[in-house]
Amino acid sequence: MASIARKNLLEDIPRFLVAQAGIMFAVTLVTVQTGLFRGFLKSTALVLDKSKADIWVSSEEMVYFELTPPLPLELLFLARQVDGVDLAEPLLLPSGQWHEPGGNIAPLRLIGFDPGGELFAPWNVLEGSTSELQKPYTIIVDRSQLDALNLDSVGQSGEINSLPARVVGITEGTQSIASSVFVFTSLETANTYATTRISTSVDCTVRPGGDVQCTNVYRKKNNTSTEENSPPPPPRPLTRSDTMTHILIRAQADRDLQKLKQNLENALPGTVAYTREEIAQRTRDYWQKRTGIGFVLGFGAGLGVVVGIAIVGQILYSSVSDHLKEFGTLKAMGASDWTLYRVIIEQALWMAVLGYVPGLVLCLGLSKWAASAMGIVILITPTTAAGVLGLTVTMCVGSGFFAIQKVTRVDPAIVFKA
Numbered sequence: 425m426a427s428i429a430r431k432n433l434l435e436d437i438p439r440f441l442v443a444q445a446g447i448m449f450a451v452t453l454v455t456v457q458t459g460l461f462r463g464f465l466k467s468t469a470l471v472l473d474k475s476k477a478d479i480w481v482s483s484e485e486m487v488y489f490e491l492t493p494p495l496p497l498e499l500l501f502l503a504r505q506v507d508g509v510d511l512a513e514p515l516l517l518p519s520g521q522w523h524e525p526g527g528n529i530a531p532l533r534l535i536g537f538d539p540g541g542e543l544f545a546p547w548n549v550l551e552g553s554t555s556e557l558q559k560p561y562t563i564i565v566d567r568s569q570l571d572a573l574n575l576d577s578v579g580q581s582g583e584i585n586s587l588p589a590r591v592v593g594i595t596e597g598t599q600s601i602a603s604s605v606f607v608f609t610s611l612e613t614a615n616t617y618a619t620t621r622i623s624t625s626v627d628c629t630v631r632p633g634g635d636v637q638c639t640n641v642y643r644k645k646n647n648t649s650t651e652e653n654s655p656p657p658p659p660r661p662l663t664r665s666d667t668m669t670h671i672l673i674r675a676q677a678d679r680d681l682q683k684l685k686q687n688l689e690n691a692l693p694g695t696v697a698y699t700r701e702e703i704a705q706r707t708r709d710y711w712q713k714r715t716g717i718g719f720v721l722g723f724g725a726g727l728g729v730v731v732g733i734a735i736v737g738q739i740l741y742s743s744v745s746d747h748l749k750e751f752g753t754l755k756a757m758g759a760s761d762w763t764l765y766r767v768i769i770e771q772a773l774w775m776a777v778l779g780y781v782p783g784l785v786l787c788l789g790l791s792k793w794a795a796s797a798m799g800i801v802i803l804i805t806p807t808t809a810a811g812v813l814g815l816t817v818t819m820c821v822g823s824g825f826f827a828i829q830k831v832t833r834v835d836p837a838i839v840f841k842a
Contacts, residue, residue: 430774443739443743443775444775444778444779444782446735446736446738446739446779447735447736447739447775447776447778447779447780447783447816447820448779448780448782448783448786449735449783450731450732450733450735450736450779450783450816450819451732451779451780451783451784451787451812451816452783452786452787452790453728453731453732454725454728454729454732454812454815454816455783455784455787455804455808455809455812456728456787456790456802457721457724457725457727457728458725458728458808458811458812459787459791459802459803459804459808460721460724460725460800460802461721461722461724461725462803462805462808463601463800463801463802463803464601464602464711464717464718464721464801465708465711465712465718466708466801466803467599467600467601467602467801468488468600468601468602468603468707468708468710468711469489469703469704469705469707469708470597470598470599470600471489471535471544471600471606472489472700472703472704472707473700473704474544474547474598475543475544475672475700476542476543476544476674477513477543477544477672477673477674477700478673478674478675478681478684478699478700479672479673479675479681479684479685479688479697479698479699479700480670480671480672480673480697480698480699480700480703481495481499481503481670481671481672481673481688481692481695481696481697481698482495482669482670482671482695482696482697482698482703483495483694483695483696484694484695484696486696486706487710488706488707488710488711489517489670489703489706489707490517490533490603490707492669492670494667494668494669495667495668495669495670495671495694495695496664496665496667497514497662497663497664497665497666497667497668498664499671499692499695500512500513500514500668500671501664502691502692503671503673503688503691503692505691506684506687506688506691506692507687508675508676508679508683508684508687509673509674509675509676509684509688510674510675510676510677511542511543511673511674512671512672512673512674513537513538513541513542513543513544513671513672514537514538514611514662514668514669514670514671514672515535515536515537515544515668515669515670515671515672516534516535516536516537516611516614516615516618516667516668516669517533517534517535517536517669517670518534518536518614518615518617518618518669519531519532519533519534519604519618520532520533520534520584520585520607520617520618521584521585522573522582522583522584522589522605522607523582523583523584523586524573524574524575524582524583525582526574528574530572530573530604530605531604531605532584532604532605532606532607533603533604533605533606533607534584534607534609534614534617534618535606535607535608535609535614536609536610536611536612536613536614536615536618537608537610537611538610538611539554539555539557539558539610540558542674543672543673543674544672546564546593546595546598546608547595547597547598548595548596548597548598549564549593549594549595550567550594550595550596551577551578551593551594552564552578552591552592552593552594553592553593554593554608556592556593557592557593557608557609557610557613558610559592560612560613560658560659561587561588561589561590561613561616561656561659562589562590562591562592562609562610562613563584563589563590563591563592563607563608563609563613564591564592564593564594564595564607564608564609565591565593565594565595565605565606565607565608566594566595566596566597566598566599566605566606566799567594567595567596567796567799568596568599568795568796568797568798568799568800569599569605569606569799570594572605573605575591577591577594578591578592578593578594579591579592584607584617585617585618585620586620587616587617587620587656588656589607589617593608595608596795596796597795597799597801599799601799601800601801602711602715602717610659611662612659612660612661612662613659615659615660615662615666616657616659616660671692671695673688673697681699684697685697685698685699729815732815732816732819733819733822733823736775736776736816736819736820736823737819737822737823737826739775739823740768740771740772740775740820740823740824741823741826743771744768744824754767768824769821769824771824772817772820772821772823772824773817773820773821775820776813776816776817776819776820776821777817779816780812780813780816784804784809784812784813787802787804788804790802791803791804
């Protein structure tokens, strides 16, 4: 009976290829939509997942790791005195504004960390070195964001909040889909950018003949003075009067993290302590449940499954309908309903496998291109691939059962009709 299933598929090669293209499209649609949803959630917590901190200490008013009130730097020194803390380092996440020489601007999310620290550093560094961030006004950016900043390579420069910024490194796969452009820099440089703002004014002069010429004048403002056209001050070390966004904690060996969390919250007023997994899940939950982005991507993944079922069902039902005379012949020869079931199920399985393999290969290629060129993560794990295979088989076999209803009711006399 297996040969009958294969003959039904291969009898008309062009029709077979069109049918398989439809199934491949359904597989691609389901895989990409599901991968985009999972990749989106993963990308929102990349900074958290890649850190080496056991515990993150944040403000008790934190919404997710980027949206949180600042903490006084004084708490860092208190955290280092808590029993069970092996290492504590600050992390600073202010916003910024990029100005490139052509005049275009772009929003930034500065990620200030200690380049000599142990609990956080940029990962997947393709060019340059993290140690270069020890120099003032140096930054590292993701390759997918170079176009957004109108940059091409290491060594190029622009301005952040009217202060110079020189690219000393390029990473890959470090950008969140949901965030502004991530810019990695040292704590001191990030703090200087954060405390420097831009003010503009218009200077107008009357030219000979009565014409008025006006130009925009950019002035830099810091905490103490206003300067115009002066060299940038060197970044200053952070002091106890400064602020930070999070405290990264490494626990001593064999310490109970839940107990250490409680000790940190008791010692640091106005804070909440999370394990790395807890704060990452809180961030993903925010984007999935409290924003329209999570809903849209989740809806798209569900819609992809529905569309896939419709496509496969139509293809298989049409295939069975085109071979009703053959099935009528089998019934006239005394074939049981189970024999007909086997033929259709076998046909459905062949269609599922032959449509799944090229569809998955196409999705893997799209995933690699999107990650390197656009910084968009289409997450296709072995579990996802196995799940899509199971779903494809279910769609095909399930659609086959609808077609079976038509076959079991076929009149053998159809064989003798014109």
